Amino acid sequence: MTMLSIRNLHAAVEGKPILKGLNLEVRAGEVHAIMGPNGSGKSTLAHVLSGRDAYEVTEGSILFEGKDLLAMSPEERAREGVFLAFQYPVEIPGVNNVYMLKAALNAVRRHRGEAPLDAVDFLKLIKEKAMLVQMDERFLSRAVNEGFSGGEKKRNEILQMAVLEPKLALLDETDSGLDIDALRVVANGVNQLRRSDRAIVMITHYQRLLEHIVPDFVHVLAGGRIVKSGGRDLAVTLEERGYDWLKDEAA
């Protein structure tokens, strides 16, 4: 079943066109990797999908499980099951990690018609999930991302994902800044989430991540469009040859 269907997507930031006719189909159960040069619009795509209003969609459509995603607020998208692991997670002083997660989880549960978790069940759940990403419990009671190292922030994103159990996970360079062990832990967390009714779209610059999380498809985003799609091998080719040859091919 098609989970995400992006058709002819055009998006601009501050009047400057970034995405210029992007098409992408993602079915439940699939893992897609998006690669591409710096500034080509990968994070823009992720932000458009999660509903950041600074990014203006000027043309095209996005359907999520057949529903018009663009008509939804960011929180509605989250509750419907779209999750973005940010390339640059935000520090929020004064807001406790656990409080935020509990508010988020209960908002999602309420939306699904499930009863909110009480404090005891929630703590049990979160401790379990923290173990999954090997995150020290001390981080749970700290302010969201405040003073976290780059790698700790990324781990925290995966923890949130594990707690919220989205249908569609967008990982924007979650591997950047991770040491080798952390990469394995994070990849392991993502792999545990892989299920036939979930899809994962991961943006990355390194094919190393794809050794841990093996994608079904690899796409190259350049100049605001998907210019090439292929299987796992494409990433290996890109690692060897870079992106220049694609320009020749496109021409």
Added chain:
Amino acid sequence: MSTAPTANFLPEFERVAAHLPGDARVTERRRAALARFATSGFPSQRDEAWRYTSTAGLARRQHSVAIDAQISLERARAALAAAGAWNGPQCVFVDGIHRADLSGAVAAAGLRIRPLAAAVAEDGRIDERFAGWGAGECSPMIALNAAFAADGVVIDIADGAKHTDPLRLLFVMTADVRGRAVFPRVIVSVGQGSGLIMVEQYVGESAADGFTNTVTQIHAGEGAQVTHYRLQDESPKAYHVGNLIVSQERGSEVVSHSLSFGALMARQDIHVMLRGPESSVTLNGLYMAEGRQHVDHHTRIDHFEPGTRSEEYYKGILGGHGRGVFNGKVVVHPHAIKTDAQQSNRNLLLSKDAEIDTKPELEIYADDVKCAHGATVGQLDEDALFYLRSRGLEESAARALLTYAFAGDVLGRLGIPRLREDLAARIAGRLPGAAEFLEAV
């Protein structure tokens, strides 16, 4: 000839003078204070200290000075419940008048608490301590209080008596009479090496549109430790003017928190005199204004002696057409070497129509001092807001959570847990969308 704006307070004085406590000598002092007020009238916005805060609303109205408190016990209890439960010792005042039946007895070694009216009647010297603050160069608002103070409380703590059980003074404004005017006076004297924790709380029935003009004087003896909380949450139609005057001896430590949420117009003046070497004061504050509320804090700290320290930490949250004013004056007198004075005022504007005027005023006449100040005005962080929404939080809840987080460190400075919880609920109650995350907390 232009006459100073005094509303109807001159005829009001003639109406109530005979009912105010004190003998003929006290009455004379009251008259002197009234004359002082009559000369200048309510401060005008030409007066630098009142530049951003208009008293026109006060000058225009018909005031009715309270000399008794007629409220029924049931109503008083309802008002008390709204003020938040209190298990410790407390004194309750209704329309500025002490109500023994609601207060309960306060007894502790070295602690003497008397209603002002009783104290003035029994102790000839008490009038020096309160009516004396109404003449000379004092502000017209203090003079007005000195003229009309019908009741209040006198707290004396003997040398070496540490009183660690927080004492609450609760002032309830009723909606019985339109334009109710009340003038409580609180006189606190903490002896050498003694300690006191006190809470002054001002609340009102929801329709109360009265004018509270209150003066609190605190004298901290040598090495005394005083923690003072002031919570102003009057009805949204009320006018509230408060003066806090603190005088400190050698090595004394005073911490005073001002939390201002209520009233249509709220003005708080705080004047601290560090008279003894090595004395220190910390002033914390949190103020919120929404709708058409106006909240003004004017602080002044005088460093008279060497090695004195002051720290001010104020935060403001302004939404709707709310308006805030913060003015922090610090004077380091020539003798006061090795003074350390820190001041911070941070403000959060929640709407485009909200406003804040913040100004530090440093006057330094001594060498070898450490003085720093910082003022900021900002809005909610859009990135943080989006981050929270992208996790499923309602926009209003995300805003509430971030606003609450802004106030968090001021709350963290409150040393009484039940007060902290009560305030957290008060803040959350004013933020639409807070229910969602409070559930989570």
